[in-house]
Amino acid sequence: MGHEDGKDKVPRTVRDILTEMKDTSEVIVDLAYAALVFDSQEMAEEVQHLERRMDILLYNIRIKAMLSARTKRDAEQLAGLLQVASAAEAISNAAGDIVNLLKYDSDKRPFLPIFLKEAEEKIKSLTLAEKSDMVNRTIGEMGVESETGMRIIALKRGKRWMYDPEPNNRLKAGDLLIVRGTDNGFEVLRSFASGDRLWPQYPVKEAG
């Protein structure tokens, strides 16, 4: 999702805009909680960046939807679609409000990280060990989330943060991963990330 070149363009179709809005509305909430858990101003800024992006997407999807209505039924269905887009944008606003809590001194909100540690799905961090065989493989080829249930919502390499990293992102030794999922999934991921266990290999599927 980052700020790389070209990625800030608005997608051309209603379908692609809505997909991006849905994806963003999900990751932005995780990032907002992560910003509270790790008391991270950088993550809070990313949340605010995504929030502004959602405003632009909502504006664009409204225009495109209006232009595509031909009949009363089109208009009714598109009104529902725009309702979904507005809801995704409202979720992003809520995430923006959540990170605004970081403005208050951390001693005034000490319970926030504690209470988030008890959630059903938790946000945690781990560092990729040099001896882990996850090193030099992409998130997508490993299928990190489908293998462990843990979603990588952000990673820090050196001083640089990458948010909602792409499947083609190749992990490096020393990467700090911010992940979301269950306790059990975290233990599984940690055993791979520490190098205690090898990433599972599956036989190549036969064609058909």
Added chain:
Amino acid sequence: MEELEKKLLEVKDTSELMVDLAYSSLLYNNRDIAQEVMELEEYTDELTTSIQQEAIRRAMSDGDVSRAFVTIKLVESLEEICDAASGIADVVMKNVEPHPVIKMSIRDSEVTIATATVIEGSDLADKTLDESKLASQSGMWVVAIKRGRRYVYGPDEETSVLVGDTLIVRGPRDGEEFFKDLASGKARLV
């Protein structure tokens, strides 16, 4: 954790469940699920009010205004997410079929929704979700279980999965096939 923080957590967990259920209701154009989102919205509304009142009461006794303020602000944001979820589910309650592009977008999304029925012989059958560890095995998180005509919404780790249950799950697209194979008995838990 104090009672108030527990309630706050309940609103947070419920807000996430509501968003997942809302998208599920849209994908399957399912009014039962949409109706559940509406009911959860009333529940979280009540919880929000009681948290806010409790936070003020606590501040009046211990004088910690900042803590009360942060609590009130946070639960307000969580409630906004719940409202948004019911806004999504509301589309299903209208007497208009949801626009086909909505379904496509949900299926295109990084986090998708899928469903499968657990058949006899499946490794998922007669196990709790904790025992099968479905979430960490496949990346798919169970949002609801349809058992006969009834639904179990937001099952927890202790919930058992039975033969014939239809699971509605949320997770990465590349976890979907393994999940379906597990439910049909074509694949085994590791």
